[in-house]
Amino acid sequence: MRETVTPGQLFDHGRIRLATRPLHTVHALDVEIPKGRLTAVTGVSGSGKTTLVLESLVPALQTAATGERLPAHVTSVEPSGIERVNVVDASPIGTNVRSTVATYSGVLDELRRTYAALDESKSRGLTASDFSYNTGSLRCPRCEGTGQISLDVQFLPDVDIACPECDGTRYAVAAQDIRRGGPDGLSLPALLGLTVTKALSATEDLPKVGKKLQTLIDLGLGYLTLGEDTPALSGGEAQRLKLATELGRTQSAALFVLDEPSVGLHPLDIRTLLGVIDRLSAKGATVVVIEHDLDMIANADYIVDMGPGGGDAGGTIVATGTPVDIAQSTASVTGRYLAPVSGI
Structure with missing residues (x-):
């Protein structure tokens, strides 16, 4: 009580x-x-x-x-x-799969800035906008950042499946090469594939991100993945x-x-x-x-x-x-x- x-x-x-x-x-x-x-x-x-x-x-x-x-x-x-x-x-939050837990909570904005500040990003001339899966240069060219493609099935409604090129991560292969913490670190697509709870452990050095993630955990939402579509919640x-x-x-x-x-x-x-x-x-x-x-x-x-x-x-x-x-x-x-x- x-x-x-x-x-x-x-x-x-x-x-x-x-x-x-x-x-x-x-x-x-x-x-x-x-x-x-x-x-x-x-x-x-x-x-x-x-x-x-x-x-x-x-x-x-x-x-x-x-x-x-x-x-x-x-x-x-x-x-x-x-x-x-x-x-x-x-x-439902949002009307399409471009709205995710990471975007709605504001976590993705912080993460894009963090990844853009890495030396590897700077050497490639990448900015925070390039890490946007909606409009950035690193989004998957096949699904255009939705993580899904639609199959036209004869006599049946279209079927949405995970994009075979990015495996549903929304990002092109080049984004996988830019990692925090060296070669064994996490790329942004990999980080978005983690649950909120696991992502908190992986971002201990990012207080702004940690504060937002802890709030989600306090709300009992730690099991959601950062890249989860909000309309499906x-x-x-x-x-x-x-x-x-x-x-x-x-x-x-x-x-x-x-x-x-x-x-x-x-x-x-x-x-x-x-x-x-x-x-x-x-x-x-x-x-x-x-x-x-x-x-x-x-x-x-x-x-x-x-x-x-x-x-x-x-x-x-x-x-x-x-x-x-x-x-x-x-x-x-x-x-x-x-x-x-x-x-x-």
Whole structure:
């Protein structure tokens, strides 16, 4: 379980206030969200969670930050200093295989500069741009840096296979000859073929690279290879990778919204995700999750429970408070199932 926040501490950092008119099957709402805390918005399917968070809170804060007119159904919002809203969903990262773990995390930019600074690179007149597998002179001429080629199979959809010329490394043979640490060292294509964990050991002398790789490991992503295509990642992996770029920044003016982040995750992965949220909170971030998972809900600092039912039978806030408050609420359906998890 996460460190418990007492009711008296919930609003120590301020509170976000939102008031709305009826929308869809959701009645007029008046809700407070504690700033700098983890809030879970709960309730049965169709109870109004998405309308509250994604159709009301998010656009209201976004328009307030830019000075634009509030959404028509929002009567008022008090941002409490929130200037940035990040909706971190589980949608794929990138639309093609040119997006990889290394490019998205920013590791490849550092590595290209490192390899360009080697004596062998300088003697060949190579710069960091030459080490780009998208446009550089060292990219594989056969697959043009995608690592794949398409086979046209008669009467069937095209089949993508690893490029036979570069064996999926994306680079031409010349790139294999430029190695860190002498003849037995690693080339850039070989380094991109390592897992994040192994790559950290191979780049101990590169603090900027090491910091980014350690963040990925802390997120439970150490098993991914640096050259792995991001569109192929699972929803949970994509969600955590998106958060990786945010962990090093001060987040006191930021709200993060995660829509069902526990879907498809193993309980151990949920623990890792809670650790990530703790790190964001330590940077001052406000985090709102739309959730059904009881373990995630029990670890929230504050809960806004929608319901009592779905559709026309829902659309109201039936209970708010700490997990203990909700578990003790006779009006909350969520509370009935939360009580055993919370040990009440």
